[in-house]
Amino acid sequence: MASNPGSKKNKGDGRTTGEKGERQMEGSRGGLERRDFLKLSASGVLASLAVGCASSAVLDLEEATDVAGPPEPGGAGGANAGSPAIPQVSERLPDPETIQSATWHEPWTWRPQQWPGRSLQLNVTRGQNPGFSPSPASFGSMLFSFGGISPGPTIRVRSDDVLNLTVRNLLERNHGEVEVGPYPAPIDVPRPLRAEICKLVNEQTGFPLDEDDPGGCPVFIFLEQSREVVGAELRPNWDIGGHVNKFHAAHTTNIHTHGLHVQPQSNADGSHSDNIFLRILPQGDVDMRKQARGENAEVLNAHEHAGELDYSFHLSYERDGQRLSHPPGTHWYHPHSHGSTHVQVSSGMAGFLVVEGDVDQAINRAMTGEDWPDPEIPTGDWDYRERLMMLQRVFIASFDTDAPPAKRNLLFPPFPAINGAREPSVIKMRPGAVERWRVLNGSVDGAGTKRFMVLEGQFVTVGRTTYRVITEMEGEGEEAERKRRLEPVTELDLVAAKVDLQQLAMDGITLVRERDGRAEHYIKDLSRVNADAPDPRLAGPRPGETPAQAELRCIEDCFRDGDSLQHAFVRPNEVLMTNANRCDLFFKVPLDAAGKVYTIFAAESRLHSDTHQSNLQLVASSERPPVRRPAFDVAIAYIHIDGEPVAGGNFDIQSLNAKLPPVPPLLQPIAENELRVSAAEAARTGVAAGSRRTRTLAYTGTGGTDFPVTYCPPGYAEKHADMKYRLWMNFDGVDIMLPQISGTMGINPDFDLRFNPQPEAPRKFVAFDPKCPRMLLDTAEEWVVYNTSQTMWSHTDLERFPQPGAEPPFRYINHPLQRGAGQRRFHADPEFKITAKGNDHPFHIHVNPMWVQRVDVPDENGVLHNILPEPCWMDSVAIPRNGGRIVFRSRFEDFTGQWINHCHILAHEDNGMMQMIECVDDPGRANYRPRERAASHGMSGPEVDAIYPRPSLELMYRQNLSFVDPSHIGGYEFPGFEIEVPTLDDE
Ligand SMILES: [Cu+2]
Structure with a gap:
């Protein structure tokens, strides 16, 4: 060693x-x-x-990191000025000023209107490897794709269209080397x-x-x-089938229309709509099953289809005898077959699904004089056009034994892809030009939350550090040579370089606000958001502090109280985008910007995990260089401002507000009154009329790498002798449980501490869950979703606190503490650090959007504070870890049937952090919780606590480590005994 x-x-x-x-x-x-x-x-x-x-x-670009010396804290946020070596500018880094024409590219577009009666064929194919794929990504290749390209074709439909898709599964059979029963997750x-x-x-x-x-x-x-x-018992050629909570069936697929308000299962004519329970098997699986069960055996389960499946998405819907148009918006499609969602979406199987409607028509007319100009061609007095930007981090290897064996042996790190391309491309715009960008954060992993912004200047992230590109001319006259070099920047530099943006939509839904009791669409001027509030992250170093110590203090300062949380999370001229979020933005080039270069930039949001803080603790407290992964900051594109100013002059984007159409019924804000149980309903359900329909859930599971040590109780190892290295292990004579990272993901279906102070262990996904939430058709409910994933703290000094296994930093005894208590201990004794990290889980619900009231983040003392500036329609929202919560209201209207909510860290979803929900038209079957009051946007955190009691640290700890998988195929209980909460010796 x-x-x-x-x-x-x-x-x-x-x-x-x-x-x-x-x-x-x-x-x-x-x-x-x-x-x-x-x-x-x-x-x-x-x-x-x-x-x-x-x-x-x-x-x-990555290799250059090696010559940059040991990594510094914080990447873009860190102080890199002392770095011994700065990488050279790679030849692959575009020079926007000298590139003659734009290199920006978008996938090709399918419009149903242009193909009457035809369906779009989405062929699911395997990429080549090794070698290059036909994708613009051209880096190795993705594992799977729609027809060899990533992103898949852009679909543009109108608000009343019918979209017909044929998904054809051209993959070979699942490889079927499946572990049966409890299994070791390879990332564990x-x-x-x-x-x-x-x-x-x-x-x-x-x-x-x-x-x-x-x-x-x-x-x-x-x-x-x-x-x-x-x-582990790997059964060759064993077909696991079904909806099992683990990575499996990498070659089974289906399709989901993320963000659409459409039928969740079948249309009236029996055709398939947005039904994620369907599974399209490769033909080879059918052959394999027939071999095993006989040629004439019935080998397909109820929701399985072999080879291909036709879908029909009806954008308009019927309400009270009227046909209503689907609201326009930026949505997307991707596969959603439980067990292979992560591997397929993360390898590039995703595409834009843009619904065009009245909002677009009004804006197009104002900007170009035309209703439907080509969205990719600059038109009118302001060179107006749209751009689609899909941001992903592409994984091209798989943990799944159903995946091709060649793909299990790859060392490629995940890489960022912008519309499938690894490197940022170049956009050319004229001074005064106005563009509308439809941005999709297609990330699916735990580092996916991004702060989207535009920076003046050219920036590039190399490995762990972000640099500004400095261009200088060396020599004179004819001899002059253009030289470029990199200069490391700090968070302060990035913030200073941000330029103005205006926001039209979130998650595809045109922003809605209430004025004088009336709802209206509006465009939000992001330059004015929290513009005067000091950003706690930017306080400079104090005398005697190292850069790492200063940055650590700033991170701690972000969590001091409600104001600091608001000011740190909500910043001007940026959009916080978690996995699956979309935002529609207007970018206007200043009239005097000729010759300038701008960078479209997505910075990793480091406040959305504890990884950054725990790294800083390591650096701040020792000589030891930190163990760090690269920053997932991404330069999306460079804009070079070139040519004569546009004819239209300085356009006032806010003037578009007056042109926006009225808010449709689907998107009217949900008032508390709508939550009230009617007398007729009360007569059927037995609850008090007038009470509010509510529901509480908890997303639970811990996603860090250093898990709590859980000792096996006496007799456990003997009883489960065959489960050694799968459920438990022996270290230095001590039997401890092997907690599985991905295995600890689940949902409490009824996490309601008022009715149920000791809720049972969280459950993993079941396709037909009898305990699932059942909402009553055409009613609204208020949902509160807690995130009980915890930050945990440990003694890491092995001299004083020897641990089983003893290989640092392997499996400390982790203590669930509030952030402030842990920080105080760290400052008194730097060997006491964050060792296990909770995750913010991006909550996503299908079919009906959420009128989000609150995103409550715990401060250092655990008090919750709402950081959402105003209520907002969304379909994906990150639930803050460590006991944070979201509060939203939703109308369950137009469609009965079954669909789901789930975590949009798709590895979590595949491993069980997903829940079936059902909308019913019989009040007797609905199972909401009646309450006398509902929460609201303006309440304090403790006021909401009084209505929806919060879990204690102790309860969260147990919930993180106790799971039930009711699936009859992969089913297991973990660990099958009561977990004790460890206390510190001085407590
Ligand atoms: Cu999650």
């Missing part, structure tokens, strides 16, 4: 000497009985490395095993791997070895 240059121990950890590390490793290894796993198949390792090495030629490879794998790869190939870098450890190799390592 000591000779491994990729090992963290050799990066200056003063506490753990190589010698000690070796002893510890021996100790841990001694706890493992099977050492056969070291026989990594040569093909597996070498194939992985070949791909890894081949990628380095392409990855020159215990640290000693990871260390062994990294060491072996390094010894055999010289390829440096960092066992502490989640993106660097080849967990996919582990999967190949899992039979040997954990003795």
Whole structure:
């Protein structure tokens, strides 16, 4: 281990000497009985490395990080000025001023009107690998795609259209090497095993791997070895089928129209609509089943279809005998087959689904004089056009044993893609030009939350740091040479470079506000949002503070109280976009901007996880360089302002407000009155008339890498001897549970502490859940969704607090504390740090949008504060971790049937953080909770607590670690006994 240059121990950890590390490793290894796993198949390792090495030629921007020296805290937010080496400007970085014509590209567009009676064929195909795909991404290739391109074709429909799609599954059969019963999630490879794998790869190939870098450890190799390592029972050719809570059936697909208010199941004529319970199997699966069960056997389950399926989405809908148009908006489509949603969407299977209607017509007319100009061609006096921007982080490898074996061995890190392309492209605009951008955050992972902004100047993120590109002319006259160099920037620099934006829509829904008791659409001037409030993140260093200490204090300051939370989360001229969010923006080039360059930029929102704070604690408290992943900041495109000013002069975007059409019934704000139970309903349900229909849920599960140590109770290991390395492990003579990262994701269907002070363990998804929420048709409800994923704190000094396993930082005993208590301990004793991280879970609900009232973030003392500036229609909203909550109202109208809510971190969804819900027309079947009062946007956090009681830290801790999977196929209970909450010795 000591000779491994990729090992963290050799990066200056003063506490753990190589010698000690070796002893510890021996100790841990001694706890493992099977050492056969070291026989990594040569093909597996070498194939992985070949791909890894081949990628380095392409990855020159990333490679440059290596010469930039040890990473600094904070990436864009960090102080990088002392960096010993600054990377060179890569030749691949476009120079917007010298590029002759724009390189911006968008997928091709399908309009049903142009193809009457025809359907759009969405062919699900596998990308090539190794090698380049026909996609503009051209980086390796994606795992799956619609017809070989990513994003898929853009669909533009009108508000009254019928959209016909044929989804054809051209994939080969699922590979069917399926673990049956409890299984090890490969991303939960215990640290000693990871260390062994990294060491072996390094010894055999010289390829440096960092066992502490989640993106660097080849967990996919582990999967190949899992039979040997954990003795998991992998059944070859076993068809798992069904809706199982794990990554599975990578080759099974279907389609979901994200954001559309359409039939959730079947249309009146029996055709399929937005039904995510359907599963389209590859033909090969049918053959496989027939081989197993006989040629004439009935091999398809109720919701399964082989090969292809036709869908028909009716945009208009009937209400009270009238046909109503679908509101216009920027939506999207992607597959939603439980178990393969993450692998398919993250590999690029997604496309825009734009509904065009009265709002667009009004804006088009004002900007161009035409109702329907070509959205991609500058038209009229302000060069008005639209642009579609899909932002993703593309994963091209899979944990899933149903995926192609070649894909399980890839070392590619996930990479950002903008409309499928890895590098930012160049846009040309004239001074005074006005554009409308439809931005989609297609991210599906835990680092997906972004702050969207436009910066004056050219910026690029290389590895972990963001730089400004400085252009200078060297020499004189004919000899002059254009030189470009990079200059590291801080968060302050980025903020200073932001330019004005105006927002038309969120999640495709034109913004709605109430004025004089009337609802109206409006365009929000983002330059005025919290413009005068000081941003706690930007307070400079105090005397004696290192940059990391200063940044850590600023992060802590963000959580001091309600004001600091509001001021940190809500900033001018940026849009906070979590996974699946869309926003429609207007960007206007200033008339005097000729020659300037702007960067369309999406910065990772570091307040949406604890990773950044825990990294800063490491740096601030020791010499040790932090274990860090690259910042997921993305330069989307560069705009070069070129040519004569537009004819129309300086356009006033706010003047468009007067042109916007009235708010349709579907999007009228939901007043508290609408929540009231009518007398007729009360007669059927037995609840008091006038009470409010409400419901509470909790999303729970912990997504960090350092899990709480949970000791097995006496007798557990003996009882589950065959589950060693799957449910439990022995470290230094102590039996501990193996908590599974992805396995700890579920939902409490009725998390209501007023009626149920000790709610049962969270449940994973069941396709026909008898406990599911059942809403009454054409009524409104208020939902409160808590996020009980916790931030946890631990002693990390192994001299004073030796842990089982003893390999730092492996599995400390984690304590659930409020942020403030943990921070105070950290400052008194820097060995007490954040070690397990809660996740903000992006809540998404299908079919009906949410009139979101509140996004309540806990301050350092756990008091909740609403950070939502005003109520807003959305379909995806992040629930803040550590006991945070969202409050929304929704009308369940027009459609009965079954659909879902789920976490839009799609790995969480595939692993069970999804819930079936049902809309019924029989009041007797509805199961809302009646309450005397409802919450509101303007209440204080504690006032809302009084109506919807909050979970305690202790309850959250237990909920994070106790799960039930009611599925009869993969079903298990974890861990199957009561979890005790650890207390600190001085408590
Ligand atoms: Cu989640």
